[in-house]
Amino acid sequence: MQKVLTIAGSDSGGGAGIQADIKTCQALGVYSASVITALTAQNTREITAVAPVERAMIRAQLDAVFNDIHIDVVKTGMLANKGTIQLVVNRLRAYEVENLVVDPVITSTSGTVLLTEEGLDCLRTELLPLASVLTPNIDEAALLLGESPTFDIKWMKQAAKRLQRFGPQIVVVKGGHLEGSEAVDVVYDGTTFTMLQSSRIHTSSTHGTGCTFAAAVAASLAKGMVYKEALQTAKTFTHTAIAHAFPIGTGKGPLNHYAHMQTDNKGVR
Ligand SMILES: Nc1ncnc2c1ncn2[C@@H]1O[C@H](COP(=O)(O)OP(=O)(O)O)[C@@H](O)[C@H]1O
Numbered sequence: 001m002q003k004v005l006t007i008a009g010s011d012s013g014g015g016a017g018i019q020a021d022i023k024t025c026q027a028l029g030v031y032s033a034s035v036i037t038a039l040t041a042q043n044t045r046e047i048t049a050v051a052p053v054e055r056a057m058i059r060a061q062l063d064a065v066f067n068d069i070h071i072d073v074v075k076t077g078m079l080a081n082k083g084t085i086q087l088v089v090n091r092l093r094a095y096e097v098e099n100l101v102v103d104p105v106i107t108s109t110s111g112t113v114l115l116t117e118e119g120l121d122c123l124r125t126e127l128l129p130l131a132s133v134l135t136p137n138i139d140e141a142a143l144l145l146g147e148s149p150t151f152d153i154k155w156m157k158q159a160a161k162r163l164q165r166f167g168p169q170i171v172v173v174k175g176g177h178l179e180g181s182e183a184v185d186v187v188y189d190g191t192t193f194t195m196l197q198s199s200r201i202h203t204s205s206t207h208g209t210g211c212t213f214a215a216a217v218a219a220s221l222a223k224g225m226v227y228k229e230a231l232q233t234a235k236t237f238t239h240t241a242i243a244h245a246f247p248i249g250t251g252k253g254p255l256n257h258y259a260h261m262q263t264d265n266k267g268v269r
């Protein structure tokens with residue numbers, strides 16, 4: 001059984017963060033352990049409270065997992081602040097983690113800041129050099145680069161190339177927020193660009209798409225896929241989960257992480 005560790009925030013509404021990561025790993029047949037960095041009181045409409053977890057408690061969770069369970073791939077999501085990032089970097093180095101997927105969670109889709117300014121600097125300089133795969137959306141890519149984004153493929157390519165210089169082996173700038181009929185993500189591996197392409201689904205069920213995509217990349221890498229196959233698997237998994245989402249809540253609803261398992265002989269559901 002392959003194992004992923006997700007280090008992220010809890011979403012009480014169950015659509016993003018730790019909850020999305022665990023469901024995604026489960027659906028892809030990979031075991032997941034979880035280290036919680038922050039609690040959020042959250043539903044499909046808004047985040048009403050955020051409580052970062054104390055550093056000593058985060059450290060205890062990390063040590064408890066690493067001292068007992070062999071982890072194949074680590075994925076990070078919401079890290080909240082500089083102190084937590086420094087601690088995570090320290091532990092990733094101590095346990096010689098080689099496979100790391102970094103989803104740079106900075107603000108929620110509903111507009112709440114989930115990482116401090118100091119935290120953003122620290123993520124850029126201390127965590128990115130350790131990353132195998134970095135998965136910003138267009139806004140996150142711009143914040144990491146300290147500039148305003150342009151919502152087109154040309155800018156996404158430039159951004160991916162420049163972000164790669166901070167240290168991650170592979171950068172995926174996700175185009176979920178592009179205009180148009182396609183949801184295109186730009187991948188840069190240090191030499192070549194590739195595109196992950198799918199149709200855009202017109203839906204309000206998009207809460208947790210970024211967490212789901214990055215967790216699916218982590219689970220697929222844990223299963224031994226090479227990065228191109230892992231990214232394509234994650235893209236298809238996320239698309240299916242958006243396409244078959246149930247109407248849950250009154251805002252931006254969660255995905256259906258089990259859609260690809262709910263098949264009959266006519267296809268999904
Ligand atoms: N409406 C949509 N239809 C199809 N794919 C989407 C849609 N929204 C997002 N995606 C895909 O989901 C993944 C997450 O992207 P994105 O929404 O940009 O991330 P985030 O949740 O971090 O803002 C990407 O692969 C993106 O292309």
Ligand SMILES: Cc1ncc(COP(=O)(O)O)c(N)n1
Pocket residue numbers: 008009010011016017018040042077078105107108109110206207208209210211
């Ligand atoms: C705990 C947590 N982690 C990540 C997100 C980002 O997800 P989204 O961009 O869909 O709001 C979130 N809302 N909450």
